[in-house]
Amino acid sequence: NAGVTQTPKFRVLKTGQSMTLLCAQDMNHEYMYWYRQDPGMGLRLIHYSVGEGTTAKGEVPDGYNVSRLKKQNFLLGLESAAPSQTSVYFCASSYLGWTDTQYFGPGTRLTVL
Amino acid sequence: AQTVTQSQPEMSVQEAETVTLSCTYDTSESDYYLFWYKQPPSRQMILVIRQEAYKQQNATENRFSVNFQKAAKSFSLKISDSQLGDAAMYFCAYKRSQGTASKLTFGTGTRLQVTL
Numbered sequence: 001n002a003g004v005t006q007t008p009k010f011r012v013l014k015t016g017q018s019m020t021l022l023c024a025q026d027m028n029h030e031y032m033y034w035y036r037q038d039p040g041m042g043l044r045l046i047h048y049s050v051g052e053g054t055t056a057k058g059e060v061p062d063g064y065n066v067s068r069l070k071k072q073n074f075l076l077g078l079e080s081a082a083p084s085q086t087s088v089y090f091c092a093s094s095y096l097g098w099t100d101t102q103y104f105g106p107g108t109r110l111t112v113l
Numbered sequence: 114a115q116t117v118t119q120s121q122p123e124m125s126v127q128e129a130e131t132v133t134l135s136c137t138y139d140t141s142e143s144d145y146y147l148f149w150y151k152q153p154p155s156r157q158m159i160l161v162i163r164q165e166a167y168k169q170q171n172a173t174e175n176r177f178s179v180n181f182q183k184a185a186k187s188f189s190l191k192i193s194d195s196q197l198g199d200a201a202m203y204f205c206a207y208k209r210s211q212g213t214a215s216k217l218t219f220g221t222g223t224r225l226q227v228t229l
Contacts, residue, residue, distance in 0.1 A: 092158070104150075
């Protein structure tokens with residue numbers, strides 16, 4: 001049982017490049033989330049999913065897209081990376097949405113030059 | 114909108130001593146959940162403790178306990194018998210119990226140093 005895993009752990013992009021971050025969980029959780037963490041700020045929700053095939057916008061969705069084609073995977077895409085997207089990205093999952101604890105992955109450090 | 118405030122950017126405690134981290138929040142809801150997460154240098158967010166607002170009893174997990182004051186909207190974390198491994202960033206978080214998704218609102222964090 002690996003919990004929540006994220007790929008890659010580190011990435012450097014040039015402005016305008018695209019990339020996809022992969023989140024996988026093996027706990028059969030329905031809900032999955034993508035957050036970003038910036039210095040001096042708490043985590044902020046980018047997008048989330050309440051089940052396979054569904055996605056919804058969070059607090060800071062602009063510049064990102066997501067897909068949840070399989071229950072265990074939640075992908076975060078950057079179509080045209082910008083320096084403002086330099087951040088640490090965390091994926092999380094929970095069994096239920098309203099009352100359950102969120103389990104976090106180890107994070108991905110992304111730098112956009 | 115809900116806000117979570119952690120007014121102590123950094124705290125320091127000696128090994129084996131007790132330290133309390135502060136958190137206040139603002140909400141008009143009556144039913145919600147509060148959490149403390151620990152983020153060590155490895156960056157992974159680890160759940161430390163959770164409190165349901167409808168419960169009057171303060172949550173406890175081994176050396177970690179909370180002081181939940183609902184009327185004052187305060188949720189502090191007490192770490193007893195501090196250990197070197199407790200050194201980390203600690204985030205307080207709030208979650209509504211109703212709604213279309215389980216959105217966590219985080220504070221800005223408190224960095225805890227543990228000294229010998």
